[in-house]
Amino acid sequence: MKLQHVSSPFPAGRQADVRRFYGDVLGLTEVVVPRTLDAGRLVWYSSGAGMELHFFTGDLAPGSARHFCLDVGDLAQVRGRLIEAGFQPYDDTPIPNRPRFFCRDPFGNLVEFTSIQGDYREG
Secondary structure (H helix, E strand, O other), X not given: OOOOEEEEEEOXXXXXXXXXXXXXXXXXXXXXXXXXXXXXXXXXEEOOOOOEEEXXXXXXXXXXXXXXXXXXXXXXXXXXXXXXXXXXXXXXXXXXXXXXXXXXXXXXXXXXXEOOXXXXXXX
């Protein structure tokens, strides 16, 4: 068994903001929504090796600690792109061999960014 996708909400009519943050700022590749689903309410991205991020119009949970995490090759570069785009990444409790930071997307969804550099139990 493996994780295939994670879904997060966005307000109706804000697909352009989903695309700006996840596509333009973070550089994820958008994928076509299955024809049997309402593509007007969904935006999907590939996030590597069969993993996808799905965004749907739905209820938000402002301030929630629930989040998903993206493993990125260059944390400093991603952090810089977020800051340049007007977002406010921040640090949290360190984890050995997993430098990380967090940032809220335009809708308040929390995203963690990390770079797996080894086993956290060995640091």
